[in-house]
Amino acid sequence: MDILKLDDEELKRRLAFFELTDEDFRRLTALKPFAERWTNEITEGLYELIMGQPESRAFFPDQATLARVKKLQNSYFLGLFSGSYDLNYVRDRLRVGTAHERIGMPPKLYLGAYRRYLALIHARLQDHFKGNDAEASKALATIRKIIFFDMAFAIDTYIAAYLETMTRHQAAIRELSTPVIKVHDRILLLPIVGTVDTQRAHQIMETVLVQIVEQQAKVMILDIAGVPVVDTKVADHILKTTAAVQLLGAQTILTGISASVARTVVQLGVEITRMHTRSKLSEGIELALSIVGKKITSKKESERGDA
Amino acid sequence: MPSGPIPILKLGSTLLATIHIDLHDTVVDSFQNDVLEEIERTGSDGLIIDISALETVDIYVARMLANTGKMAKLMGAETVIVGMRPAVAATLVRMGYLMEGINTALSLEEGLEFHTRRSKMSDGMGDA
Numbered sequence: 001m002d003i004l005k006l007d008d009e010e011l012k013r014r015l016a017f018f019e020l021t022d023e024d025f026r027r028l029t030a031l032k033p034f035a036e037r038w039t040n041e042i043t044e045g046l047y048e049l050i051m052g053q054p055e056s057r058a059f060f061p062d063q064a065t066l067a068r069v070k071k072l073q074n075s076y077f078l079g080l081f082s083g084s085y086d087l088n089y090v091r092d093r094l095r096v097g098t099a100h101e102r103i104g105m106p107p108k109l110y111l112g113a114y115r116r117y118l119a120l121i122h123a124r125l126q127d128h129f130k131g132n133d134a135e136a137s138k139a140l141a142t143i144r145k146i147i148f149f150d151m152a153f154a155i156d157t158y159i160a161a162y163l164e165t166m167t168r169h170q171a172a173i174r175e176l177s178t179p180v181i182k183v184h185d186r187i188l189l190l191p192i193v194g195t196v197d198t199q200r201a202h203q204i205m206e207t208v209l210v211q212i213v214e215q216q217a218k219v220m221i222l223d224i225a226g227v228p229v230v231d232t233k234v235a236d237h238i239l240k241t242t243a244a245v246q247l248l249g250a251q252t253i254l255t256g257i258s259a260s261v262a263r264t265v266v267q268l269g270v271e272i273t274r275m276h277t278r279s280k281l282s283e284g285i286e287l288a289l290s291i292v293g294k295k296i297t298s299k300k301e302s303e304r305g306d307a
Numbered sequence: 308m309p310s311g312p313i314p315i316l317k318l319g320s321t322l323l324a325t326i327h328i329d330l331h332d333t334v335v336d337s338f339q340n341d342v343l344e345e346i347e348r349t350g351s352d353g354l355i356i357d358i359s360a361l362e363t364v365d366i367y368v369a370r371m372l373a374n375t376g377k378m379a380k381l382m383g384a385e386t387v388i389v390g391m392r393p394a395v396a397a398t399l400v401r402m403g404y405l406m407e408g409i410n411t412a413l414s415l416e417e418g419l420e421f422h423t424r425r426s427k428m429s430d431g432m433g434d435a
Contacts, residue, residue, distance in 0.1 A: 205400075209393030216413055243405045244396040249389060249412035 006094075011087060018149045020085070024142045029083035031139060036078065038124045043073045045120040046113060056109050080146055093150050097157025107158055114151060118144065174200070178207040186218040187288045189281075191256075193226030201237035208241055212250050219288040220245055223281050225256025235270040242275045251276065251291060255284035311337030315345045321353035321422045322346065322384070323415075327360045330368045339375050346384050353422035354379045357415055359390025366404050373406050385425060386410060389418040 047070060050056045060066045076096060079089070100110055122140055129136035177200060181189045188211055192204065208220055222238065224230065242252045253276040257265075262279075278284040289295055312334060316323045322345055328334065342354065356372060358364065364372075376386035387410040399406065412418040 205397055206393065209396055213393050213413065218413070240400045244393075244400040247388075247396040247399060247406060247411050248391050248393070249387075249410075249414075249417060 006087065006090060008087065011090060014149065014152070015085065018145050018152075020145050020149060024145055025083060025085065027139060027142045028081045028146060031143075032078075032081045032083075034124070034128050035081040038121075039074045039077045042077060042117070042120045042124070043070050046073065046117055049116045050109075050113055056105075056113070059103055059105055059109075080143070080150075085146075090153060093153045094157055096150075097154035098161070100154065101158050101161045107155065110154060111151070114147065118147065174203055178204055180207060180211045182215065183221065183285055184289065184292075184294070186216065186292050187221065187285070188212065188215060188217045188219070189221045189223065189285075191223045191226060195229070196227060196234045196237060198233075198237075201234075201241075204237070205241045205244060208252075209244055209248060212245060212248055217250055218292050219251050219253060221253045221255055221281070221284045221288055223256040223284070224254065224261070225258070225281070227256075227261075230261045230264060232268050232270060235265055235268065239270070239275070253278060253284045253287055255279070255281045311341050313338050313341065315341055317345075317349055317351065318419070320351050320426065321355060321419065322349065322351045323355045323357065325357040325360070329361075330371070335368070335371050339371070339378070342375055343378055343382065346379055346382050352384050352426065354384045354386045355415065355418040355422070356386065356388050357390050357418075358388060358395075359392065359415075361395065362392065364391075364395045364399065366399075366402055369399055369404050369406060373409050376409050385422070387412050387418040387421050389413070389415050 047066070051060070051066075060069065079092060082089070121143055125136045125139050125143075126133075129139065177194065178190065181191070183189045188208075190204070190208060196204070208222075211217065212220055222241070224238070227234065238254060242254075245252045255278045257277055257279050276284075276287060278287060286296060312328060313324055313326055316325075322342070324338070324342060326338075330338070345351070346354065354376070356375070358372070361368075372388060376388070379386045388406075389412045391411060410421065412421055
C-alpha cells in the first residue's frame with residue numbers, strides 16, 4: 001500500500017479532515033459496551049441484506065465461508081470502538097479493503113452494505129440512549145465519522161489495486177510493442193505496429209539504442225508498415241531516433257513507407273532525406289546487408305538443394 | 308607529452324584518447340591542448356575519442372568534444388567518437404544536440420576500422 005503514502009502525518013491530515021477529535025475517540029470508547037451487546041445482531045442484519053440479493057450472495061458460496069466472514073465482521077465492528085486509531089488501525093482497515101478487492105466485490109455492494117450497517121446501528125443507538133435524542137445523534141455523528149474514515153481507506157485500496165493492475169498491463173504492452181529481431185549478423189529489425197505516442201516513442205528509442213549497443217549492430221531497420229498514421233510528431237520521433245543511432249555509430253533504415261505516408265511526409269515538410277528509406281522491408285534488408293558488406297545472390301543450378 | 312589526466316596513446320598514425328573521468332572545465336582545457344599538441348607532435352591523421360566510460364555527457368561536454376573534432380580536422384586529423392552509451396545518445400538528441408559533422412562508431416574496434424578504411428582510400432587517391 002505504498003501508493004497511499006501512509007505515515008503519521010498523512011494519518012493526522014485524514015483524521016483532521018474527517019473532523020475526528022479526541023472527543024469522538026472518547027465517545028467511541030464509551031460505546032464499547034453498546035457495541036459488544038449488539039455486534040452479533042448487527043452482523044446478522046447486514047448479512048440478511050447481502051444474502052438477500054443474488055449478486056452479493058454469490059460471494060459467499062458455503063456456510064463455512066459465511067461463518068468466517070461473520071466472525072471477521074464482528075471483530076471489525078468492535079474495532080471501531082477500540083479506542084486506538086493509529087497506523088495499526090489503518091493497516092487493519094486496508095486489509096479489509098484489499099480482501100474485498102481480491103474477491104472481486106464491486107464498490108457498489110461494499111458501499112450499499114455500509115448503508116445498511118449505519119441504519120442498523122442507528123436503530124439500536126436510539127434504543128440505547130432511550131429518550132436522550134441529543135446524545136443519540138451525537139453518538140451517531142461520531143460513528144458516521146469513523147465509518148466514513150474507514151470507507152475512504154477501502155475506496156483508496158480499490159483504486160490503488162486497479163492502478164497496480166493497469167501499470168502491470170501497461171508494462172506488458174510496452175514490452176510487446178518493441179520486439180527487436182536479429183535479421184542477420186549486425187542487422188536488427190524493429191517492426192512498429194500501431195499508434196506511436198510520445199511515451200511509446202521514448203520506449204522505442206531506448207530499446208533501439210540499448211539493443212544496438214548490446215548486439216553491436218551496425219544497422220537498425222525500422223519498419224513502419226504497421227503504423228496507421230504518420231504525422232509530424234511520429235516523423236519527428238523517428239528522426240530523433242535516427243540521430244541518436246548515428247551518435248552511437250550505427251545507421252537506421254526506414255522501411256514500409258506506403259504511397260500515402262510518403263505523400264503526407266513531404267506535404268508536412270518533414271526533412272527525412274537524411275536517413276535511408278525504402279518502401280519494402282525486403283529492399284531495406286538488402287540495403288542493410290550491403291552496408292555490412294554482404295549481399296544476397298542466387299544459388300548456381302548445381303548448388304540447389306531441392307532435388 | 309600530455310600533461311592532463313587523460314592519457315593519449317599513439318597507434319600507428321592514429322591517436323587514441325580514452326576519457327575515463329568526468330570532464331570538468333579545467334580538465335577539458337588541458338585535454339583539448341594535449342590532443343592538439345599530440346597531433347602536431349606526431350603528425351597523426353586520425354583521432355579516436357573513447358567515451359564508453361562516461362555515464363552522462365552534458366551539452367557543454369558534447370560541444371567540447373565536437374569542437375575538438377573540428378580543431379583536429381583543421382590540423383588534418385579525422386575524429387571518431389566511439390562507445391557512446393544509449394542513455395547519453397538519447398539525452399543529447401532530446402536536448403536537440405545532434406553533433407552534426409562528427410563521425411561516430413560503436414566500439415573502439417570500429418573506430419580503428421574507420422581510420423584504416425579511410426587511410427586506404429586516401430592512399431588510393433593520393434596521386435590524383
